[in-house]
Amino acid sequence: MAEHLKVIKFEKDNIPVPYESKEVSDTKLVNYGSNNLYPNYLLELYNESPIHSAIINTKTTYIIGDGLKYKNGSELNFKVNASDNIKEFVDKVIKDYLIFNYVGVEVVYNVFGEPVEYHHVPAHKIRTNKSKTKFWFNDDWRLSRKHVTYDRWSPNKKDSTSKIFFFDGYFPTVNNVYSKPEYSGAIKAIATDIAIRDFNLNNIKNHFSVSNIITFFQGSNVPEEVKEQVIADLKASYTGENGKKIIVDFQNQDGKPAEVSSLSANDWSEAYEVLRKDTSDDILKGHQVTSPMLMGIKTEGQLGGATELETAYEIFKNTYIRVKRDEVESALNQLFSNFPGVTSPVKFADKPLFNSQLSESLKEKVLTINELRAEAGLPALKNGDRLISEVPKVSEPKADVVAQPTIQEDVKKKPEPVKRKLTEEDYEQVKHLGLSSEEFEILGEAKHEHHLHFDKESDIANYLLENDVNGLSLEELNSKIEKDLNLKLTESDLKDVLSKLTEAGVVDVKIDEKKGVQIQPNETADEPKNNGIFTMYKYEKRPDVNGADILSTSRSFCVKLIENDRLYTRAEIQTMGSIFGYDVYAYAGGFYHNPDTNETTPYCRHTWKAYSVKRKKQ
DSSP: OOOGGGOOOOOOOOOOOOHHHHOSSTTSSEEEEEEEEHHHHHHHHHHHHHEEEEEHHHHHHHHHHHOEEEETSOOOOOOOSOOOOOOHHHHHHHHHHHSSSSEEEEEEEEETSOOOEEEEEEEGGEEEEEEOOOEEESSOOOTTOOOOOEEEEOOOOOSOOOOOEEEOOOOOOSOOSSSOTTTGGHHHHHHHHHHHHHHHHHHHTTTTTEEEEEESSBBGSOOHHHEEEHHHHHHHOOOOTTEEEEEEOOBBBTTTTOEEEEHHHHHHHHHHHHHHHHHHHHHHHHHHOOOOOGGGGTTTOOOOOOOHHHHHHHHHIIIIIIIHHHHHHHHHHHHHHHHOOSSSSSSOOOOOOSSSOOOOHHHHSSSOOHHHHTTTOOOTTTTTTTOOOOOOOEEEOTTTOOOOOOOOHHEEEOOOOOGGGHHHHHHHHHTTTSGGGGGGGEEEEEEEEOOOHHHHHHHHHHHHHHHHOOTOOOOHHHHHHHHHHHHOOHHHHHHHHHHHHHHHTTTEEEETTTEEEEEETTTTTOOOOOOSEEEEEEEEEEETSSSSSSOOTOOOHHHHHHHEEEEHHHHHHHHHHHHHOOHHHHHTTOEEEETTTTTEHHHHHEEEEEEEEEOOOO
């Protein structure tokens, strides 16, 4: 019978391999995998296998623990860019590190060469050269050959061009450039897990009619080429990558019609159930998981009690989590080494697997009233930061004594622009500033305008206007700025800032070796010269917001300023800031709540747009 049996075979499933192209020149990127798409395959495994993705996500949670903090335990909380805080940023970095075994971060600099923003770059969109000194970014390597190139980040580079911070882990491999993920030994098991789920879904769609045997009883009279054609037709009609499996049998019994027999679905499902368990075990081993319970996977025979989980967690933490935490902490401390916003080394704080439970009587002895109220979801009380047993302290103010802020407190106190909202009354104070736009010919947007991009420059400008620093040497001025504003600049950087402030029309700065620094407010800045081309500013809608310049909800200050149709010098905008007590250039009319994104920003829908202009001929 065996010589008559024809089995319709299916193609072997070829699992992608992490092949690297052998580039001779270090100026070219090294392809990763067939068609340069191996990282996409790793991402597909993460998205398609629930066991694999659950392990990655749970590992991320365990590594983060109680969050990233300074080593002394104080909180670390800042925006790494316009959309991500440090917690969101770290979560993305760790997930990429666990999925791909490497991480990419775009570092953005200001004019001083200082890092001001960090942007997570999805690892599957990055390729590098042999020495990992140059990087190529492509939003989709499958569809486009257009890419952006970056140099590698270094803490000693001082130019303002964005760089890529690249950190990869070690895994023994023949690859020379890209490090394989730590779960490489389980990739076939992960692919099998995905295939099992596809098989089960196909069974459901086909009513568990798994396979059939078709027997033709005219085998001796049918030529071989006819048999092959019958098989080809059946295969084309009834089978496919996810379809039914058919066995065709040709027997010698003339005159008997063909028979169709079904194989038992239970035989297949039982076999796949055994395979599923073995596959799950292999995935857990590849991920170095000591207990499936830690990943939320229940195993027969295990009770899953708190003590058992705690023991398993301590083993996993000591054998795996601590190692990964050290690697990620090393990367982040390296990344933030020259960032002014992070003042000391950081580390992940540990978090117990279970929160300890206190009895109600003990809570009243160790928790304050407000802590108890917070636990119950109630708002805090004014005198609630005390134990229930403590008598509230009531202090009577002394007669005829009014607390006065010290000079130091008054100088260092900064306005909170997010709470400010300019009105029509505010506009009345500045309506005389600016010149009618009809007096000028607008030549286009200013391509090299000398306006102030960063708070550091604005802080220095305000400091020079509010303090008498005339006669100081450049070294003495730099020392006072460092002491009073906590800004560290080289004398060369300070000269550049003073030059920008002069060019922007904010102040008039002269540096004389004998007389020292001479700084005066630029009182003539509101009267631009009759001849020549210069930069002036117009109050307009921000380019990244929707709608017209003026809405029904626009604040009256913004409406008046736009309807006034005037052009302003940078010094006049600085004057507005002095009147209102905050940086009008940076925050415009005050805070704004975007109904589309449900976000609140410290600036409104409008901004100051710079134009190159010249006076019209009289």
